[in-house]
Amino acid sequence: MVGVVGKHEGGWPGEAAYCPACGAGLERAVRYGRERGVCPDCGRIDFRAPQLAAAVLLRDEAGRVLLVERGPESTRSGRWSIPAGYVDYGEDVHEAAARELLEETGLVATIGPPVFVATNFHDPAKVSVCIWFAGTATAGEVVAGSDASDIGWFALEDLPELAFETDTALIEQLRTGKPVM
Ligand SMILES: [Zn+2]
Structure with missing residues (x-):
């Protein structure tokens, strides 16, 4: 679909x-x-061309997802998103995903298979295609990075206000078990 x-x-x-x-x-x-x-x-x-972005979906043993609150310099400041960032030219997409996760959350993770792909149209001046990878944290302590105001684990039924429709769509897919895209 x-x-x-x-x-x-x-x-x-x-x-x-x-x-x-x-x-x-x-x-x-x-x-x-x-x-x-x-x-x-x-x-x-x-x-x-659109920019390429990579996101990492981390879930804890209770199934909660790790989200970051977007900092004052970020688009849609004060709302929450799955840790993500742009892939640099010449950088491997998996390495970019791991780098952005570390920068935003303080966690080192193994990057697993892609779980979602979508185009972000929310900023028409900066359209991006994002690949969301499943991640498994292997080291580090959860701490909000420089771009983030806060960080936390959230149950799928009890989420803060999300910044992006694409994160919302992925979480809807996790919640229902049905592909939305
Ligand atoms: Zn010319």
Whole structure:
């Protein structure tokens, strides 16, 4: 079953203004079925791609999930999310998942199989595709990282306000045992 959570309707702000190859100002033109930035000097087409993100779903023996409260500098500050972050260019996606988990929670974990994949449309200027991995903590102490205000384990029936529709969809899947996407 394939579904879409929170698909954005409308424009896609934040496109590049200048050609990354030659520095000329990009013009807008329809190429390959939609409007894109096109370089008037060298002809390069700005094929914009979503960013890749990796998240780690940790559950304790009681089935609770580990969530972080998003800090004042974060999107949707004060709401909670599954630990996640962007994959750096040249970085392995599993290593990125483990790195982000350590940064946000203080936990070292073995990264297991993917449990969920979805596109995050909540910020139309920064669309991302995220892979949620199952993780198993092997070391460390739970402590809120620099981007987080708080951290905690939550039962699926007693969650704080979540920041993202995609985390909500995954948790709904955990709660019902039925794939939502
Ligand atoms: Zn150019």
